[in-house]
Amino acid sequence: MRELRGIAAELGGAVVSSTVLAGGFSHETRLVDLGERQVVVRAGGGDPVIEAGVMAAARAVVPVPGVLLVRPEVMVIEYVAGTVLSRVLDDGGLNRSDAGALGAEVGRVVAGISGVTFERPGFFVDGSLAVKAEAPWSQQLGPVAEECMRKVPDGRLDAADRAAWVRLCAAGAPVLAGVDGHARLVHADVNPKNLLVSRAGSGWRVDAVLDWEFSYSGCAYGDAANMARFGDGYPDGFLDGFAAGFAEGQPADLPLAEDWGRIGRVLDMFALSDLVTRPSGHVVADQAADRIRAAVTRE
Template sequence: MELDGPIRDWLSRHALPGRRIARTETLTGGYSNDNVLLVTDGGERYVLRRYLRRNSCAVEAALARRLDGIVPVAEVVYADPDGGQAGEPVLLSRFVPGEPLSRALTTRPAHEAADLGRAAGEALAAIGRVGFAYPGFFDESLSPTHLEPTAGLAAFVDDNLANGNARDLLSAAERDRLLDIAGAYEPLLAGVAGARQLVHSDYNPKNIMVRGTAVVAVLDWEFAFSSTPLFDVGNMLRFESGYPPRFAAGFVSGFERGGGELPPGWRQISAGLDLFALADLLARPSDSRYFQKSLAHIRERLDQRGPEQPNLL
């Protein structure tokens, strides 16, 4: 792909002075960002991150510095959070060789699944060792906003159902059922309110790079905040049934071995916390990458619960 003039000028003047970009390649991006592989004429590889909807450049750059030596992350080379130099917010980091865990789980021998799970669990435990003064969502200096991330699930689900495309794709009975479930979770989530550990908030195989059975980088920190690691446990286990056998058990084992704490009822708590993310996905355009998958997941879980079973996903 061709780089815009202002960004190419920013690279040559500020981010990579003295280096010439010999090749570019579009990488898989997310709903809120776009990623481009840059290869210099000397063979060095970098990733240029452009922010399409949500400017989390300052937060991601600050987290990369904070996590150095604690959690494997891509090294940030240069960042322009306000776009004053590049014309838009951009972040340049070193490319981390490896493969996404999502690919490894589909191509590796089955016996590696447990080891890959343990490595992902241990990396998550390391993330949780980073603490903050209080829970909340980060400003540009990584100061949490004091807004409790575990509170208000039913209202959050209701708002996303009312304003998103799921309103037209879920039946009235399905919407009512989902709201009942969100309300039933709230007393459980109150038990983890006040936690103030680092949460990645999109911790799943597509954002974890591995070499062999070791995690070499955790990517995409744009949604990170301060709360309980059970948000990330729920995210990872959302599609547990689709992983190779023993991966999920390895993940849980690795998380505990790395020092992560799983309180009584952690499976229901983590599933309830993950409903925040699922509701947010349902508010996105119906042709976005994960909308249909999230919708199908919610319907599947609703169908699994009969009237005699607890009113929880």
């Protein structure tokens, strides 16, 4: 609470109340009432200076909360009203048409993220969003998968599944050669918990895209695959609408590859490989392991 009082003082207010919000596995998020306004305080996670720089760049193309304050390991952002997309998808109230319309709007917004461009692909190294040069993704996937499989906690994947996954990644990697040169903003954690939505007349509006800590410069198709990764339980019609909206929302200077869905799924192999290295008991990591087992079964 002392830290929150200091933050409130810097923002010219005082803490009236503080409520823990559902957040990511790498950070804690609180909604803080300062009396005249509410703000969101997030502690932990990645470098907040880099994330603040990403959010500032992304605000030019998609709805993103404004950053109010950055401290070491702490970021304070504007509070944005809206409903977390996961809640909307889980409540069972969407028919196919409505789910499709919601998916299409989300798809258009996610596609819009790639409207931010950089000189080269790679990972950001500072708040100015300078990009560290990396080996092409098509050359990285096999070695990254192999390294990650060595770190998987005992019991999550057996040795045969780990070896089969490495082979599958290596076999799919050449597909990425066509997008190795893409240098577009990638959110890298597009999922229903990181989007706020609301009704807009008879349709839907995306109010905010949240949690940019994993962002990098690369190919946007990975974001589409990220949204679809655990989509088995989404309402009927949502993913079809999302795919159509994503295709429609592509920047004019970035023609959509005919096999963009397949490329996205191969890009998502990076994320799945990394996710399963999380400690035992990590729910999303266990879900990722299920996806890997399913994939190698089809190998």
